Amino acid sequence: MQVSKDSIDLGIVVTDEKAAIAFYRDGLGLEWEGELPVPGAGRMYRLKCGTTVIKLLKLERTPEAKPAPGGPMRGLGYRYFTISVPDIRGLMTQLESKGIRATVPVTEFRPGVTIAMVTDPDGNTVEFLQNSAPK
Structure with a gap:
């Protein structure tokens, strides 16, 4: 394609x-x-x-149908989308100050790759990813 x-x-x-x-x-x-x-x-x-x-x-x-709760581990199909960011900790601090709480806190997923997730008002999951792994 x-x-x-x-x-x-x-x-x-x-x-x-x-x-x-x-x-x-x-x-x-x-x-x-x-x-x-x-x-x-x-x-x-x-x-x-x-x-x-x-x-x-x-x-x-x-x-009538709602997204299955629980993020990526609780259902099939489109479960989340990812936004790559340069400073995940700074972003999450900023979001928390606006009342947006992490559903998955800042976590090192693998060396050099850090993620966090939030949920929108309809229950959809948004993942943030910071990749500082050597290329």
């Missing part, structure tokens, strides 16, 4: 667009790109994370 962009875009269906925007834009600090109607479905709120677009979709009718 040949791709035309160095990243993928991610769509997240949300129950409360205000809470989701507060988490992703105001909490995580993703760059606001705008909003637009999705004809016959609802409204999309777009945020940038590097070259990735995070698309928060608020449907006119909220689906």
Whole structure:
């Protein structure tokens, strides 16, 4: 497969667009790109994370199914997405000051690779990764 962009875009269906925007834009600090109607479905709120677009979709009718709780170890399918950061400890301190608590604290996953995870208002898991391993 040949791709035309160095990243993928991610769509997240949300129950409360205000809470989701507060988490992703105001909490995580993703760059606001705008909003637009999705004809016959609802409204999309777009945020940038590097070259990735995070698309928060608020449907006119909220689906009944919820994400399985517990992060990556509790279910199949898409369980989390990863954002690479240069200073994971500084980020987590900043997030904690905004009321965003780690569901997985800063942990050295393997030598030079440190992770932490948080959960958005709908129960979706976001992983942060700092890679300082020699290349």
